[in-house]
Amino acid sequence: MMYKDQLNRALQFKTTPKRIVSLVPSLTELICDLGLEAYLVGVTKFCVHPQHIRTNVAVVGGTKQVHIDKIEALQPDIILCNKEENTQDIVENCSVVAQVHISDIYTIDDCLALIIMYGELFAVEQKAQELVKTITAKKADFLKTIDNKPKPKVAYLIWKNPWMVAAQQTFIDYMLSINKFENVFGALQRYPEVDLKDEKFKDAEYVFLSTEPYPFKESDAIAIQASYPNIKVILVDGELFSWYGSRLIKAFDYFKKLHQEYLN
Template structure:
């Protein structure tokens, strides 16, 4: 029986049967598909799809998230390609649509994340597995909210790049998780989702209590922490696992425990 579903950018898809051959062009969504029990259905991934670890030797690599090898994907004869509005460009999605249906996610909030997991459950006939992960995330979320309720707020800057320096701004999943942690993003109102900033203006733009230096996409080092610190009054620099703040999907279960560890260090 055909199934008709609408993805997160409003495109309606109809499938005569459950898609069996999946190409995933988003690392966090590859991890989610695996956790939903779809390992055997995944035929292609990006070079950045590092979880689970063994996929790099068992799956076909079809390029990066922004540099896709279309011919390689076509050869894999996928039934569906999984993309994301932020990770993959509109031009990439349009070219991929010539190969097969392209399902695009759009994740800004935890509610968006829940919708994605539910959709994948419907799309790939993994409803029970999807519900288990949604229930698990909701349980961990409530537990974390209880943990964080008595913690104090900290003005925060979350750095994602150096030379030039760039930070996470508003309308990002990172910002959603910062707010959940009571990390008040000093750049939330700055124009752009990942604005370029000048270090010398940091004090004027909010003077953070905490500077978070993400492990991805840029490999920050001690020298960066020292340089950034020179332009604040008292900020504490913390190197953080970028996957925990920017990966959606099933990763959130691990993220909440990771956030607890950060707060325990702070206190």
């Protein structure tokens, strides 16, 4: 059987792959929500959903550094990677061990396409279709709630020391646009370093501090609020802005609450 990943790379399997190593936290959760948790033999130290997964499954490193010897010892049929989260070296080294499926996500349509891909690849087509249907319905319902709403300007901080923001060509920027937020750093690329005194912050009506990858706390929000008293600084759930698997089921309810609590 021949399949393709989201980089249009061909993968060949004689039978449905049953031993999965996932090097992407959001995809680990997706695999479990597709009913395939029993197939997982390796995950990263950042795979925190479901909470028990790192207890039940071997941990093979992080998303940027992995222990190839540990992965090889697990004898996987397939290794799940992501173009953004995993390095080219990781992909190349893993390719010596097993077939590597690479996801490439920028939009929700990309997410839904990946879910369908996994449904076919792991022979769980019905479950995949159900997930896609649920996410699509929740997105449509959310978009109705923000129809005719204004487009507030926001800055989305993902890191501290150095300060870094999410800019264009990122899934976070796409999720901001879904929420009808205008990214004041949207003209920049990817995840640039910025000065907290950058004039663009003065254009923002809101500054969002993400809980991941840097774990911003309320104390950070208070400190930035002191520097920008006319801007509302909000601590936001980074997983719901950046995870592109089945966590999207929870994202739109969260966004609805975010608008209701802070933007009305």
